Amino acid sequence: MRNLFNIIFIFFLPVLTHALPVSLKGYFPKALGETVYIIGFKDFISQTEEILASTTIDANGYFQLTLQLDHPSPLILEIAFYRLSFYALPGSNWQFNSEQFQVTENGNPLLPQSTLPCYIHGPLTDSLLRNMNAQIADFLDSAAYEIYLKQNTTILDTFTNKTLTINLFDKKFQEAASYQLATLYPGARLPLGFNAFHELQPKYQSWHFCNWLEDYLAKALTRENPLSANSGLTRDLILAINQKEDLQTVRKLLSQHFQITDSLMEDVVTLAALKVFYRTPIYQNKSIINLIRQVKETTSNNDIAFIAKNLVQRFTAFLPGNQVPPYELITQTGDTLNPAKTRGKYSYFVFARKYCSSCLNSLELLRPLYERYKDKLQIICIFTSHDTLTESGFAKKMNYPWPVVIAGKNYDFLRTFQAFSLPLEILVNENGNIVAWPAYRAGEGLEAVLEKLLSKQPNPPKAPLQRKW
Missing domain, CATH: 2.60.40.1120 (Carboxypeptidase-like, regulatory domain)
Known part of the structure; x- marks a missing residue:
């Protein structure tokens, strides 16, 4: 624990x-x-x-x-x-x-x-x-x-x-500790000293308040409130978010449920709740992003607009249609790879490591696809282990026909591409726009996706582009 x-x-x-x-x-x-x-x-x-x-x-x-x-x-x-x-x-x-x-x-x-x-x-x-x-x-x-x-x-x-009555803690510490301790409860819990939600101040510049608020909203809106048609609140939120993208209705529903009367607290709770809803399957992520954009465009508070902007950037970093983040990589053969040099062909990035059996299996299944589509598709394999010397020797031994990058110490690049859970595949089109992140793997649907995108057949078979986690 x-x-x-x-x-x-x-x-x-x-x-x-x-x-x-x-x-x-x-x-x-x-x-x-x-x-x-x-x-x-x-x-x-x-x-x-x-x-x-x-x-x-x-x-x-x-x-x-x-x-x-x-x-x-x-x-x-x-x-x-x-x-x-x-x-x-x-x-x-x-x-x-x-x-x-x-x-x-x-x-x-x-x-x-x-x-x-x-x-x-x-x-x-x-x-x-x-x-x-x-x-x-x-x-x-x-x-x-x-x-x-x-x-x-x-x-x-x-x-x-007992924790909050230790003499060493002053009032500021007691307040912060009460937020932390409230998150330990299995249900939504107000900090000690508060009897109702509307008594709280919107302390969005406080780390402990924001962590408590997200925890409280997640429990109150997705655990204690049924995520089904049995809940009137859930039905109204689904209608306001998924079908209408109506920010004012969402704000009103949340304000009524938590008895909020302060407009700044409404903004803070709305953004925190939308963040919670983003990871809740019954709400459409695209609609949530549009609602956060509405918060940014309609608020008169610069801090709230800044927070909304950061949320949008976080949720849209790898959305299909966005430009792939800038990068500059050196392959094992000394060639330079960057978005400008990979334009003109589809690019399929594979983040892997020597000791990841799923990674190695995916790479082997890519060989026939590479031979079939190499005029239209470039595969870029990126090994991420910190043991760069071992992975470099391993990659040479495997004799992959596509560019290989040993990036285990390129922390900025790995962080930018969020290459932490492996294998990770990203498909980018000839203009440098993301097609799918994460993309399908060979043997799990990639073949149909490439057939749809790269085949000259007039009616290629339909296939989903984006792989579910």
Whole structure:
């Protein structure tokens, strides 16, 4: 039950009006030459990540970075997709040390959330948060069965009250901790001290508030409220979202359900709810994106417009019709690949690794398709393991007839293409527009898709282009 990334980020200090430097130093003697990234968030509702700074661990194992912060913020230290979350205050100094950490031979975990083990020395605020998080983790280790299977929340009530009455916690900390503790309940739960939703303020610049709000809405709207015709709210939302794309009706339904009277809170709840609905199958993603665009176009609040813009960008990054993100790759033979050089043919990107049997099987099934369509289709194989030397030798041994790129240390490229769960296939047309992400694989429908797109037959067979996850 331990989750090292479920850290509470609290605003202990007043909001600052000017930026102050944050100094970060580290010692990783077994990760020489690795790139160090400091990652932040554009906003706390979309949780769109952005790289704030980067450097390289030198030959002696040290790195040093300085960045500017104008308000307290959660940050992520990332090395080779291994991550560590911490809470930074403007003007704070940090030291990260690990003489043990090294990238595993077959590094680049499937998800960029593997723990980065190291000693951390930073402000007291961060230490307090980690200590409380450890207490929560220990509590859930022993109490999870009672809470989530037996639905016994009495012990959780006791733990919450005990945690919030520790003298060390001031009012700001108690508020933030109450948001965090409310998310532990199996049902939608208001933070301690609030009796009704309308009593809350729209603190969209607070990490802990936004995390609680998304959790609360997910439970209230998709678990406790039936996702079926038996629920009048669900019926009305489906009609407003899927059929009419009526933002005003969606806002009204949510406001009535949660008794919201503040217009800014309406905007915040609407965006957070649409984010929840985006991953709920009964709602159409295209309609949700259009509704978020309407929020951006109609709001008078610049912050809300910025959040809506980030949500749209996050949800549309790989939509069919969009341009493929820019890239610059060097193949094993020394050739350069970029969107300009791949225009004129369809491109089929395959992200793979040596120790992924599904990846290797997919590549072998592509050989006859490559021979059939090589005048119209270019296949680009991208190996992603951190063990670049081994994968380079393996790819040469396999003698693939298409370009091969060894990209295990090209973290920016892999992050841009979200190449974490493998194999991943992307189909791009001759103009550089995405046709399908993820695309069908050979043996699972790709043949029919290529026949439809590339065959000269007047009536090619119908086939879906996009593979479902």
